[in-house]
Amino acid sequence: MSDDNVTPLRPSRPCAICGKKTQPAFHPFCSKHCADVDLNRWLKGAYVIPAAEEQDDWSEDTGAQTGGQGDET
């Protein structure tokens, strides 16, 4: 009835890893698995890349792999 009264904390974004709907418990990911994947990426990246400016690139790339962002009106 009072759906209009509910204000989401933030617009729902797809999981940065697999593009599925995120879960509050694992935000901003859909599951612990994806959170682990991201964490591993981050850790590996921190070890492999001492100081590369390319980090800006991959973060954008992971968010745009599904292309399912035309859902909101």
Ligand SMILES: [Zn+2]
């Ligand atoms: Zn996921």
